[in-house]
Amino acid sequence: MKPISRTRPATGRIGRTRRYVALSSLAALTLAIGFTTSASTGQLMDTSATAAGPVSTARATALGPCMISGALGVQMSEGLPTGPGYTRSTGTVHALTLMIDFSDAPGEGSADARLAEFFPQTSEWFRTSSYGRLDYRPEVPVKGWLRMPKPFAAYGIERGAPFEPGYRDLVNDLVATADPEVDFREYDMVNVLVTPNAGPSALDTVLSVTFAGNQEAPIADGVPISNASFVYSRQDDGSGSYTQTGYRVLPHENGHVFGLPDLYTQNGGGAAGHWDIMSEDWGASNDLFAWHKWKLGWLDDNQVSCASAPGATEHKLTPLAERGGTKLAFVPLNSKSGYAIELRTHAGNDEAVCRPGVLIYRVNANVDTGRGPIKVMDSTKDSGGCTRRPNVQAELSDATYTPGETFTDKKRHISIAVTSAGKSGEYRVRVTRP
Ligand SMILES: [Zn+2]
Numbered sequence: 001m002k003p004i005s006r007t008r009p010a011t012g013r014i015g016r017t018r019r020y021v022a023l024s025s026l027a028a029l030t031l032a033i034g035f036t037t038s039a040s041t042g043q044l045m046d047t048s049a050t051a052a053g054p055v056s057t058a059r060a061t062a063l064g065p066c067m068i069s070g071a072l073g074v075q076m077s078e079g080l081p082t083g084p085g086y087t088r089s090t091g092t093v094h095a096l097t098l099m100i101d102f103s104d105a106p107g108e109g110s111a112d113a114r115l116a117e118f119f120p121q122t123s124e125w126f127r128t129s130s131y132g133r134l135d136y137r138p139e140v141p142v143k144g145w146l147r148m149p150k151p152f153a154a155y156g157i158e159r160g161a162p163f164e165p166g167y168r169d170l171v172n173d174l175v176a177t178a179d180p181e182v183d184f185r186e187y188d189m190v191n192v193l194v195t196p197n198a199g200p201s202a203l204d205t206v207l208s209v210t211f212a213g214n215q216e217a218p219i220a221d222g223v224p225i226s227n228a229s230f231v232y233s234r235q236d237d238g239s240g241s242y243t244q245t246g247y248r249v250l251p252h253e254n255g256h257v258f259g260l261p262d263l264y265t266q267n268g269g270g271a272a273g274h275w276d277i278m279s280e281d282w283g284a285s286n287d288l289f290a291w292h293k294w295k296l297g298w299l300d301d302n303q304v305s306c307a308s309a310p311g312a313t314e315h316k317l318t319p320l321a322e323r324g325g326t327k328l329a330f331v332p333l334n335s336k337s338g339y340a341i342e343l344r345t346h347a348g349n350d351e352a353v354c355r356p357g358v359l360i361y362r363v364n365a366n367v368d369t370g371r372g373p374i375k376v377m378d379s380t381k382d383s384g385g386c387t388r389r390p391n392v393q394a395e396l397s398d399a400t401y402t403p404g405e406t407f408t409d410k411k412r413h414i415s416i417a418v419t420s421a422g423k424s425g426e427y428r429v430r431v432t433r434p
Contacts, residue, residue: 063301065308066330068338070365075261076212078373079336079365082259082295085213087189087227089258089296092135096187098178099145102152105198107145114193115140117234121247122254128349129251129287130298131323136254138191141182145195148173152198159205167211168218171228175220184220189257190228191250202233208249210256229253235282245285252281260292261369271372273396274352274387275344275359279374283391284352289374290320290328290342291363305329307431314419315341315429317358321348322425330363331414331431337364339377339409341416343427344400354386357400358418358427360407377407403427 069079077083087093097119099111107114119138126136148155150173156166174192175184199207210229211217217225234242235249255278256262263272263279272279276289293299305315305326318325320342332338340361346353360377367373378399385394401407406417417430 063304063306065332066304066306066338068332068334068336068363068365070336070367074366074368076256076259076369077365078261078291078295078363078367080295083213085215085226086259087212087257090130090133090298092137093188094186095136095138095189095191095254096182096184097138097140097191097193098142098174098182099193099195100148100174101145101195102148102150102198104151104153105195107195108197111143111145114195117242118191118193118231118247118250122250125248125251125285125349126254128321129293130296133298134296139187142178146174146177148177157199157207159207161207161209163211163214163217167209167230171218171225175218175225179220182220184225185223188227189254190225191254192228192230194230194232196232196234199232202235202249207232208253210253212256212259227257229257245283248277248281248285252277255288255292258296260288260295261373263372263374265370265372269393270395271376272361272374273376273393273399275361275376275396275399276374280391280393284389285349286352287320287344287349289340289359289361291330291340291361291374293320294328299327303327307331307433310434312430312432315431316422316426317341317343317429318426319343319345319347319356321345321350325426329429329431331416331433333412333414336366337362339363339407339414339416341429341431345425352387352389352392352397355398355400355402357402358416358429359400360416379405379407 067080070077097115099114101107123136123138126134148170155170157170161167208231212227214226215224229250231249231253235246260278263276265271269280274280274283274286276292277286278292280286290299294304303326305328307313307315307329315329316326317329318327320327327342329341330338340363342359344350344353344359345356362375362377364373376396376399378396379401380398383395383398385397387394387397401418403418403421406415408415413434415432419428419430421427
């Protein structure tokens with residue numbers, strides 16, 4: 001089979017240099033002693049603002065076994081709830097968006113045109129994926145390119161560059177330059193859209209990076225720049241153009257700001273395929289896993305069905321792209337991992353789905369970002385997949401289970417059978433477990 005990902009050089013796929021700053025163990029300790037979870041959103045709030053009440057207790061009882069969590073120190077865990085320090089992922093979020101350039105890489109075209117590569121598409125993507133729960137507003141208080149005081153080369157930013165010292169210098173300079181026009185307290189996160197002529201082409205090296213939950217970041221107007229995404233170059237959508245899907249690097253980077261880990265690994269998209277933008281943000285549009293939507297507070301608890309009881313249970317799933325209904329069934333294996341079950345169709349943000357059906361994947365909250373915290377179970381191993389779209393991992397594109405098919409974990413005596421598909425688009429699934 002001809003590899004579809006050929007249009008994207010291996011250096012780009014394997015050496016993704018996206019970085020983030022993991023929570024320090026001190027911050028995690030704070031989580032344990034000083035914070036509680038909001039029952040309605042899963043977002044972390046200070047105990048002074050949210051008291052654990054009857055609803056929290058009910059959640060712990062009904063969904064508790066499915067709220068897996070990782071050990072302290074896991075980098076950007078898939079666990080629930082998301083740790084403190086990340087940007088809130090529901091309601092109205094104000095994203096300070098700055099276009100920057102350098103004396104050795106003067107702004108290419110207008111700053112407005114650079115902004116238009118990402119907006120309004122990024123806001124629309126979030127509105128669709130969140131069922132309207134995330135109102136994402138780019139805010140552009142500085143018109144035109146913001147010129148950094150030093151040449152790009154002086155910051156030493158290259159593939160894999162850590163926060164220290166280059167990015168700290170850059171953020172310090174950015175704050176000092178923008179400060180007369182910007183009150184940093186007014187924003188929930190920062191997007192830095194770098195002029196595309198600074199640094200290498202995205203086809204050679206991916207420089208785009210996010211520093212998330214970084215409380216040690218430089219302070220501006222009294223608040224740390226703790227959640228910031230930097231986007232470089234332009235991402236070809238596989239057809240030689242970036243205009244259709246090139247924006248997708250930004251919702252991926254912002255996913256980190258909201259606490260989501262990278263799902264691609266050293267082997268590219270082989271673990272999670274094209275089923276989540278945290279796995280593949282190149283090529284055709286895709287959505288997020290239902291697990292991520294629950295984690296982000298975009299699903300109500302009553303849209304999640306926890307299959308923790310022994311024996312057989314029935315679960316009716318509605319398509320992930322549609323509003324309402326049960327979106328996620330989860331089969332916890334232990335306190336740290338389990339199987340997630342959802343229904344994916346060609347709709348909403350999912351434009352590359354070529355075999356609609358029930359997707360089953362293993363979530364492990366104890367696995368670091370980039371090490372494969374989510375693995376999709378392939379119903380059709382070694383089939384070569386059902387898509388030939390550029391920049392879409394092909395093999396897992398037909399991983400879904402359709403009516404009459406059953407996934408079995410022989411070792412754990414677990415089976416997940418797709419029993420029927422209804423006229424209005426819902427699927428029924430039977431989970432059997434010890
Ligand atoms: Zn990433």
